[in-house]
Amino acid sequence: MICLSLFLSFLQIGLFSFGGGYAAMPLIQEQVVTLHGWLSMETFADLVTISEMTPGPIAVNAATFVGTQTAGFAGAVAATLGCVLPSCLFVTLLAFIYTRCRSLPILQQTLASLRPAVVSMIAKAGLTILISAFFLDGTASLIRENISVRMIVWFAAALFLLRKKKWNPILVMALCGICEAAFCAV
Amino acid sequence: MEIFQKKQRLPVLLRLFTSTLYLSAFTFGGGYVIVTLLKNTFVDKYHWISEEEMLDLTAIAQSAPGAVAVNGAAAVGCRIAGIPGVLASVLGAVIPPMAILSLVSLCYTVFCSNPWISAALNGMKAGVGAVITSVVWDMSSRIVRSKDPANTLILILSFCLCWFGGVNVICIILAAAAFGVLRSLHAKKGGSAA
Numbered sequence: 171m172i173c174l175s176l177f178l179s180f181l182q183i184g185l186f187s188f189g190g191g192y193a194a195m196p197l198i199q200e201q202v203v204t205l206h207g208w209l210s211m212e213t214f215a216d217l218v219t220i221s222e223m224t225p226g227p228i229a230v231n232a233a234t235f236v237g238t239q240t241a242g243f244a245g246a247v248a249a250t251l252g253c254v255l256p257s258c259l260f261v262t263l264l265a266f267i268y269t270r271c272r273s274l275p276i277l278q279q280t281l282a283s284l285r286p287a288v289v290s291m292i293a294k295a296g297l298t299i300l301i302s303a304f305f306l307d308g309t310a311s312l313i314r315e316n317i318s319v320r321m322i323v324w325f326a327a328a329l330f331l332l333r334k335k336k337w338n339p340i341l342v343m344a345l346c347g348i349c350e351a352a353f354c355a356v
Numbered sequence: 357m358e359i360f361q362k363k364q365r366l367p368v369l370l371r372l373f374t375s376t377l378y379l380s381a382f383t384f385g386g387g388y389v390i391v392t393l394l395k396n397t398f399v400d401k402y403h404w405i406s407e408e409e410m411l412d413l414t415a416i417a418q419s420a421p422g423a424v425a426v427n428g429a430a431a432v433g434c435r436i437a438g439i440p441g442v443l444a445s446v447l448g449a450v451i452p453p454m455a456i457l458s459l460v461s462l463c464y465t466v467f468c469s470n471p472w473i474s475a476a477l478n479g480m481k482a483g484v485g486a487v488i489t490s491v492v493w494d495m496s497s498r499i500v501r502s503k504d505p506a507n508t509l510i511l512i513l514s515f516c517l518c519w520f521g522g523v524n525v526i527c528i529i530l531a532a533a534a535f536g537v538l539r540s541l542h543a544k545k546g547g548s549a550a
Contacts, residue, residue, distance in 0.1 A: 184422045188526060194423070219468055220460055223477050225383045226453025227423030234457035243458075250454055254446055257422030258430050262442050264416045265434035272412070276540045283536030285411040286507045287528050289495045290515035291418065295388035296488030297519070303481035321482045328486035339396055339490075340382045343483035350479020351472050 172241045173248040179206060180233050180252030187229060194229045202232065208240050229253045300325070324349055368437055369444045371402070376429045376448030381456075384480055387424025390449070391417070392491040394432050404436050407495065415529055425449060510535065 179201040187194035202208050221231040233253045237246035302308050303321045324346045331337040375397050383390040395410045417427035433445030460467050517523040
């Protein structure tokens with residue numbers, strides 16, 4: 171029974187969170203803390219911290235966390251299934267339409283105008299991450315004490331390895347993490 | 357609709373699953389990170405889809421509700437291998453965060469306060485930023501070199517609107533799509549008049 175209500179709650183979260191990540195947060199809070207009381211507000215704050223520190227979308231992280239806490243592994247599976255089901259259905263439908271119709275001239279022109287906008291969305295995501303990496307307080311204020319020179323060095327080295335040496339991106343990302351951890355240990 | 361023949365299907369599904377499984381374990385910092393990693397794998401390494409298709413599928417991922425990372429994996433899976441592809445890639449995308457969260461939820465106070473873990477995660481931001489910068493550099497230089505000034509204008513304008521103007525991502529995608537529709541209607545009219 172608890173698994174069913176977990177599934178239904180996360181189904182709503184999956185269905186109504188447009189724009190990913192931080193848009194989903196208030197929805198998750200409403201379902202998990204306010205409506206059902208599965209987590210306390212403090213535990214929810216911990217969950218947000220953990221989500222920022224671990225890979226994967228916050229909705230999937232929250233589903234696993236809440237599911238495990240309330241109904242063990244079965245709960246985690248039920249909640250995760252609920253939160254990815256709407257995505258899968260919508261995306262499959264759109265992708266089918268795309269595959270069938272993309273040779274239509276009107277759709278080709280539309281997609282050609284859409285692509286630059288998508289590139290700039292990706293650029294925005296990248297710049298947001300870089301600002302939180304380069305500036306200690308997370309805001310782009312150009313005061314000497316606020317700028318992390320070490321992070322800029324890691325970034326430049328990573329960019330060099332990616333573009334000139336054609337290294338595997340995941341290896342480069344992991345290497346940046348290891349370098350920073352090693353530097354803090356010394 | 358599938359790109360591959362029936363007999364090739366199983367190895368393709370397996371590769372789809374293992375790729376998204378591996379990539380999803382490293383998507384720190386939001387959904388667009390997995391989009392750049394998917395592009396690296398399926399466009400640059402395996403050549404299963406083109407860069408343009410990857411961008412179209414990203415727009416689809418952004419337009420549907422739910423997490424962009426899961427949607428991106430589902431869209432690529434669907435394009436490459438139909439509904440079995442969706443299942444393979446979504447399963448791959450979901451297992452790593454589930455496994456990691458299950459482990460972390462057992463001992464999250466230790467995990468959150470460990471200085472080494474937070475230093476490593478902080479350092480990875482620089483790497484993630486570099487991966488995205490590199491992909492954006494490739495994609496935007498292709499758009500600028502495509503000799504269509506309107507597309508370059510959309511690139512610059514949409515970036516300014518969402519970065520400085522704080523305009524919602526979905527509004528920008530819809531506006532760009534509407535512009536494309538108008539432009540194609542206009543081109544058709546011009547074509548029939550000539």
